[in-house]
Amino acid sequence: MKPLRLGTCLLMLGGPLACCGAPASQEARYTGTVVPETACGQASHGTLTTSKGRFNFAPDDGVLLLAGDVGAGGALSATLATQGADRKGYIMRFKGQMDPEHVHGHYTTPRCTFTVSFDRNHSRQFEVPYL
Secondary structure, eight states: OOOOOHHHHHHHHHOGGGGOSSOGGGOEEEEEEEEESSSSSOOEEEEEEEETTEEEEETTSSSOOEEEEBOGGGEEEEEEEEEOTTSSEEEEEEEEEEOSSEEEEEEEOSSOEEEEEEEEOOOGGGOOOOO
């Protein structure tokens, strides 16, 4: 009889998250509204995910991601520099604060500033183990 590998034993005993490199508490998904502070756009839905001390913010649940580190006390700050349709620089910034259940902050583009208000999504369908 072959001996079982440690990873196989962990999977059998504790399920797929037992062998993760990071505790589940370090990974989270927050969703909610991104609302313009003036009449410069429409409210939209956004997502912020955290993993291993980093975060990704998708302002309109689109393809552009602002990425950064989760700072001391849950401080969040990220900048994405891209090019607009007019071929001029287009800088997007996110500054916020997170706690285990909420994210609040401001997302700024050259045209508009938005208030971000997200709540933690506790659905397990978004947990992805690191193997």
